[in-house]
Amino acid sequence: MPGPGPTIADIARAAEVSTATVSHALNGTGRLGEGTRRRVRETAAALGYGAHRGPRTRTLGVAVTTYAGSAWDFAGVAYFSRLLTAATSAAHAHGYALTTLPADRGAEPLWHTLAVDGMLLLDSPDGDRVLRALRARGLPVVFDGRPTDPRPDDVWVDNDHAATTREVLDHLAASGARRIALHSGYGHEFYTGAVTSAYAQWCAEHGRRARVVVFDPEDAAGRAFDAAFAAPDRPDAVYSVYDPGGRQVLAAAARHGIRTPRDLLLVCASEDPAYETSDPSVTTVTLRPERIAVTAVSALVTLIESGHVESPGQRTVAAGLRVRASSLPPDMY
Structure with missing residues (x-):
């Protein structure tokens, strides 16, 4: 069986830079010279970072990225609490586990290395660092709430x-x-x-x-x-x-x-x-967070298992x- 693929630590060693520099280079953040940023990205590509995710883990990830980097208790907000409970049940019904990522900056390495088959992002803001990391890995993503700059094949669940x-x-x-x-x-x-x-x-x-x-x-x-x-x-x-x-x-x-x-x-x-x-x-x-959760998890599982969904774009849940x-x-x- 193939391994899980290179980590940001592997890229850092190969490029002879720190893991923080790798993170900045892959996310398009930080004050890096263009030469350093390009070298790190070329090293990541050469190592196959994001191109191969390894064997199926039967695990989904979920992250609330509205204020990613801030240590706030989103699970204490009724909307997110109810959605996470419903998403867990929906994932289990499809035969998947569900891992919830913390919001604080200390969780950032997880965005690059977490062993999941796909991610559900809640309230993804403009310049979402988590989304950039997931796209760099090639992981399937489904959104709760319209992303600020959706791609043609993106899928999201939202209200009108x-x-x-x-x-x-x-x-x-x-x-x-x-x-x-x-x-x-x-x-x-x-x-x-x-x-x-x-x-x-x-x-x-x-x-x-x-x-x-x-x-x-x-x-x-x-x-x-x-x-x-x-x-x-x-x-x-x-x-x-x-x-x-x-x-x-x-x-x-x-x-x-x-x-x-x-x-x-x-x-x-x-x-x-x-x-x-x-x-x-x-x-x-x-x-209606429960309906949003069920719809989003179903779309994410379809995306993982078939590689595409019919009619990408918004699935609307009536408020x-x-x-x-x-x-x-x-x-x-």
């Missing part, structure tokens, strides 16, 4: 974020909202851009002022809303597109004496069941609006 955003805004407008703010603008993955663009277009079509309040995952008190909530024309509704955002909005509203839903309507994109039992209960958008008290007209609450 433009349609979902319009549904949320139409719902808030029907409940009486006239000054709807968007709580967004943090990530650099396709999701954030698609929602923000759809919001701006909806506001332009309806003659509404677009107001984006930038989300900060550390802003538990919702201080980002202080200026907006203190203004004479303060928002009378907020659509928050990240899981903790709804709690941040409620905290800021309470501090400013703003009642929900009497003074402020709220919708949050989240899978957290706590929003259903909060006071008031919060209207949420579910992106769902779960209406609760926080977005209903005040006279209905």
